Amino acid sequence: MSQMWTAKLRNKWQKELPIEKLLPDDQPAYVSSWIYVFGVLTLATLAVIIFSGIILAFQGPAWYHISKTGKFVNSLHFWSVQLFFVFMVIHLWGKFWMAAWRGNRFATWATGAVAFIASIATAFTGYLVQTNFDSQWISFEAKDGFNSVGVGAWFNVTNLGQMLLLHVAFLPAILGVLTVVHVLMVRKRGVVPPIDSEPSPVNEASK
């Protein structure tokens, strides 16, 4: 066997996550429940957020604060975030109460939890870059909080340029990577069964 790192990585990937598990065409019977829908709803709203965010970034505030289409896309971006958090929190509640870290799924749970925190940071910087009275109010309230814990000079919420770059570049990249890893972990370990269910062959095989 080749000792190239590419060959080692390929072999590890094929062993850990073969294409049948990456793109399954069937799921265990217990997945037929509404509570299992909220993960993919979160992903769907994230897709709308990213798509509308890219349009806003290209067009700029002079467009999305003035034109009717711009205001619509701006609102689409904002309200998608509200739905994103509603779906994500319900997903979190569901997974918490079914102890979704069971069956060697700690990494799946942990990446989801960190992605939740990254989402809060991304949404927070989004509120700060609305360039309206709302963002002005939020930033001037938040600066006292950040100054009181000693990070105000490094993470300056009244610095529009810093907040905008964090919101459109750094934080979405972090959130994107976490989301991809989270979904890959779900595919690798399988969807967590309910606590009182019989062990599924699909999930048992992934352990």
Added chain:
Amino acid sequence: MTGWFADFMNHPATYLKSGWLQISVTNLLVILLMLAIFTLAIFLPFPKDKNRHHE
């Protein structure tokens, strides 16, 4: 923004306060709505897939 929605939105939020706990009525409603959706998601039956093949 004009009309009844503007009138509804154009005033400070109403807050509920009990000791250390303070929450706006709007935020409380959103949390109650999420709890309602969570409860429905657990108890509402999921549609059956008629095309699913049982092996």
